[in-house]
Amino acid sequence: MATAEKQDVVGLLLDQHNQIKMLFSRVVSEPQGRQKRELFEDLVRLLAVHESAEEEIVHPVAQRKIDSGEQVVENRRKEEDQAKRELAELYDMGVDHPEFNTKLAKLGDAVLQHAKREETEEFRSLRQKVSQEQLIRMAVAVRAAEKMAPTRPHPHSGESAPANMLTGPPMAVFDRVRDSVRDWREAQADR
Numbered sequence: 001m002a003t004a005e006k007q008d009v010v011g012l013l014l015d016q017h018n019q020i021k022m023l024f025s026r027v028v029s030e031p032q033g034r035q036k037r038e039l040f041e042d043l044v045r046l047l048a049v050h051e052s053a054e055e056e057i058v059h060p061v062a063q064r065k066i067d068s069g070e071q072v073v074e075n076r077r078k079e080e081d082q083a084k085r086e087l088a089e090l091y092d093m094g095v096d097h098p099e100f101n102t103k104l105a106k107l108g109d110a111v112l113q114h115a116k117r118e119e120t121e122e123f124r125s126l127r128q129k130v131s132q133e134q135l136i137r138m139a140v141a142v143r144a145a146e147k148m149a150p151t152r153p154h155p156h157s158g159e160s161a162p163a164n165m166l167t168g169p170p171m172a173v174f175d176r177v178r179d180s181v182r183d184w185r186e187a188q189a190d191r
Contacts, residue, residue, distance in 0.1 A: 008135035009058060009142055010123045016050050017115045024108035028101055036095045040104075044091055047111070051080050052149035053142040058122070061138065066125035076122065079114040083107065 007015075023043040030036040059076065063069040086107045093100055126135065 006136065007139050008127075008132060009138035010127055010135060012139045012142060013050070013054070013058070013123065014119065016046065017119070020046060020050070020115065021112060024104070024111070027095075028105055028108065032096050040090075040095050044087060047083070047087060049146040049149040051084070053145040054118075055080070056145045057138055057141045058126070061130065061134075062122050062126055065129045066122065069125075072121050072125075076114065076118060079110070079117075083111055083114065086110075 020043070023039060023046065027036060027039045027043055030039055055077070059073045063073045066072065086103070090100065090103055090107065093103070130138075
């Protein structure tokens, strides 16, 4: 694994795909309760920041640089939008809902298929068409975008780079405040 300064955007996103896959597996296999909820919140947070960063940084470059880029990116955006909606529904449903594991497993399959298509149709072409220096700069930009990305899906905010740049920072602040209040309440309940 490359150091953060040398890792390109494809390597960074592939690492995140592996983390997402692992988290889906862990959430489904975890019995109901606090640990399951915390793992699910980790998954939601990772998916939200990952997709926002892809939409802001990766997809615009792919659209311009790879063959059939507009169609490839449009297909990925549709998949991402559907996943956001399903993830928001699961978040509202809660991990203790009787249908949660079934719906999560279905979403997991869709997200992993989406990741596989990104890897074969988008990431491979990016490595062929974009310089290593630019791919490294894109990784730096993705890390910066993730710091300002919302921590949960907001399916009605749009799935384009301009929509994310406009709504992302205010939603990220709102999400992080909400996360802090939730964490504080949980700490109080444990006393």
